[in-house]
Amino acid sequence: MSKTADAIRSADAHSAHNYHPLPIVVATAEGAWMTDVEGRRYLDMLAGYSALNFGHCNRRLLDAARAQLERVTLTSRAFHHDRFADFCTELAALCGKEAVLPMNTGAEAVETAVKTARKWGYEVKGVPDGHAKIVVAADNFHGRTTTIVSFSTDHEARDHYGPYTPGFEIVPYGDLTALASAVTSNTVAVLLEPIQGEAGVLVPPAGYLRGVRELTRERNVLFMADEIQSGLGRTGKTFACEHEEVVPDVYILGKALGGGVVPVSAVVADRDVLGVFKPGEHGSTFGGNPLACAVALEVIAMLRTGEYQQRATELGDHLHRELNLMVGGGAVTAVRGRGLWAGIDIDPARGTGREISEKLMELGVLVKDTHGSTIRIAPPLVISKEDLDWGLDQLRSVLAE
Numbered sequence: 001m002s003k004t005a006d007a008i009r010s011a012d013a014h015s016a017h018n019y020h021p022l023p024i025v026v027a028t029a030e031g032a033w034m035t036d037v038e039g040r041r042y043l044d045m046l047a048g049y050s051a052l053n054f055g056h057c058n059r060r061l062l063d064a065a066r067a068q069l070e071r072v073t074l075t076s077r078a079f080h081h082d083r084f085a086d087f088c089t090e091l092a093a094l095c096g097k098e099a100v101l102p103m104n105t106g107a108e109a110v111e112t113a114v115k116t117a118r119k120w121g122y123e124v125k126g127v128p129d130g131h132a133k134i135v136v137a138a139d140n141f142h143g144r145t146t147t148i149v150s151f152s153t154d155h156e157a158r159d160h161y162g163p164y165t166p167g168f169e170i171v172p173y174g175d176l177t178a179l180a181s182a183v184t185s186n187t188v189a190v191l192l193e194p195i196q197g198e199a200g201v202l203v204p205p206a207g208y209l210r211g212v213r214e215l216t217r218e219r220n221v222l223f224m225a226d227e228i229q230s231g232l233g234r235t236g237k238t239f240a241c242e243h244e245e246v247v248p249d250v251y252i253l254g255k256a257l258g259g260g261v262v263p264v265s266a267v268v269a270d271r272d273v274l275g276v277f278k279p280g281e282h283g284s285t286f287g288g289n290p291l292a293c294a295v296a297l298e299v300i301a302m303l304r305t306g307e308y309q310q311r312a313t314e315l316g317d318h319l320h321r322e323l324n325l326m327v328g329g330g331a332v333t334a335v336r337g338r339g340l341w342a343g344i345d346i347d348p349a350r351g352t353g354r355e356i357s358e359k360l361m362e363l364g365v366l367v368k369d370t371h372g373s374t375i376r377i378a379p380p381l382v383i384s385k386e387d388l389d390w391g392l393d394q395l396r397s398v399l400a401e
């Protein structure tokens with residue numbers, strides 16, 4: 001039996017089956033490439049759903065992690081440590097905000113944002129206790145906790161996890177009129193992805209984010225942007241909201257913030273918002289740990305130069321130019337996205353997204369399907385133009401079959 005089949009068989013025997021991975025067993029990786037246990041190489045065009053924006057085993061990030069590993073890795077927030085202040089200062093500056101609340105995973109940061117908005121609603125806005133409402137968009141993806149799946153519209157993510165957390169209002173994504181009528185005096189926040197990733201890389205209509213910003217400002221409601229996947233360079237800007245020159249009240253960050261090395265997430269906002277928390281009212285054992293801070297500080301330094309954003313813009317323009325040439329040529333029915341990020345709808349008659357992904361894997365390219373017949377492309381921002389073109393060639397040949 002092959003090493004691959006062997007590894008998959010024993011993983012299946014001893015793990016919960018809450019994932020259906022492609023049949024590849026990765027052993028090592030560098031930059032945009034992964035090598036499996038058989039020694040075969042694959043171009044990673046998923047990049048851990050944008051957690052690997054700076055590529056696998058990025059030298060600068062590994063060096064930062066290694067140096068910190070030798071010093072101190074965990075203190076808990078019961079004590080100060082010497083990387084914490086720099087991390088908060090630099091991340092706040094990157095966001096143009098005053099304060100940072102660090103957590104670990106994206107879902108924890110979203111939970112933190114939900115708690116922030118409710119507390120702000122009761123203590124600052126004056127909403128009667130227990131009545132706060134948060135408006136969210138249909139087809140959202142904000143994570144997997146019981147509260148977050150309570151406001152999901154995806155049956156797979158939500159069904160049989162009730163009773164569900166109340167206090168959320170769901171409106172169609174991209175529809176300002178629906179949003180305006182959902183906001184009441186008890187609304188404390190609007191929580192949105194500036195581009196919906198899991199839904200198939202859905203870019204909202206032009207002017208939507210700006211409209212959300214105006215509406216929330218007028219109605220004294222927090223605009224909370226979940227930039228966990230869209231942020232930190234992916235779309236060609238540090239934040240996807242920048243494409244409409246919009247600054248939300250609350251940034252929710254994760255994925256690439258940990259450089260693909262450790263989980264790091266954060267909620268970033270001004271004092272008048274994050275100031276609602278007093279000691280003991282929220283926290284995390286691992287949130288803001290020295291190793292996480294050291295890696296994230298390096299990520300922030302890399303983003304400050306703008307070079308990754310520029311790569312995402314240039315390579316992204318090229319990617320979308322090439323993909324748009326495929327639209328209507330038979331297999332591809334639509335392409336969406338921004339920067340180095342694309343959702344490609346395949347004619348269902350040509351096979352499911354999963355089948356396309358499996359065929360691409362056989363040619364050495366790794367992507368992920370979503371919602372039946374869409375595939376998602378989000379290569380590391382460090383990918384070379386030659387490798388990107390090679391990946392696109394493989395896609396063309398799979399679609400030509």
Ligand SMILES: *Cc1c(COP(=O)(O)O)cnc(C)c1O
Nearest residue numbers: 105106107141142143226228229
């Ligand atoms: C991945 C993701 C999350 C959840 O992050 P986890 O680290 O998996 O908990 C939340 N929101 C968005 C937009 C995401 O892409």
